[in-house]
Amino acid sequence: MSDETLWLEQARNGDDEAFCKLVRAYQRPVYNLAYRMLGDPYEAEDAAQEAFIRAYTKLSSYDPQRKFVTWLLSITAHHCIDRLRRRRIQFVDLEAISTNNRSAEHHPAQLEESLIHREDQRFIQDLLQTLPPHHRAVLTLRYWYDLSYQEIAEVMGTTVSAVKSHLHRARGAIAHAIQNTPAEKRPFGLSAQEESL
């Protein structure tokens, strides 16, 4: 029996320490997904905590045939999509977000990023914020978690063709957003490359 299976069994029986071990094991992917989708460290922490609480309350319905992390990410993604819907975030201009990016400005220490990568990461985060919730989730699951289309479809509770469609549209929107971003707001590599064309 693997550690994960054992912890799951113990957590189902009410062992809080076992549940804590599960949280420690998966806090990073859950938090990262929440952060990438919500774009705010405080809200990401709250959403990640809520995702774990929801997972705990649904432990009895967890199917052991399924990967636990996939199941957990599914709960997180749906919760974040709900939050984004509640927030009624619409398509926001990249420029508007860049000038109002309180998360990256105020809490840089919460992101384990080196200074070299910070500008790139902020740019990527800004790009993600321009996407609708489902596109954001699919893109994050694809590039941060390297999940297959099938796995993403399981996480999102949709079909593989829908995932491909979301990804296609998301990449199209990203290309559009990058081109609409003023050169001075792009990471230096991108501006330099375009100028060389």
Place this chain on the structure above:
Amino acid sequence: MIPKHPCTPYYEWIVQDAPLSPEQQARLEAHLDQCATCRNNYQALQQFDALLSTPLYASPPPGFADRVLVRLQTYRAQSRNRAILGLSIGVAIDTLILFILTLIWASHFFTQLHNFPLLIDHLSRTFHYLGDLTGTLIEALLAIVTGLAHNPTFILCLLIALLTFGLNFVTGLGLYTWIRQPINR
């Protein structure tokens, strides 16, 4: 909004998340030499893919698991309080229903009493012959049941009363179980 790109199929090839065949790649490169819009899209996504080639993970601040545990305990306490409140309201409503039904039943019973001379007779005998109290009461109860068994109001009240009593019992048992349950489990 995603713009409709006139350069089909090149736009689809640029944005798709899958490698192109050598033949498609060659055709795309030839097109990129001529089309500045597609070239910009292509370069933008190349750069985006490059930025994501080693995606960095955001990690929660230290102590995250402990905070989740605290939240879980708060959640349990709130759930318990909500359940107790809900059950209490349930018991109160059940009791109220039972009380109202009893009133209806009793008023119906007394208004119908004159229609059951046998019952009156038995009741009066009950009071007069205390020595035969037990037997006479049973006979009186039998007379009530016999007399009212065909009365729809009586049957309905009886069924609702029994149902309410059952609900009361279940909610009371649930309440008792919740109260006895320790807050952390």
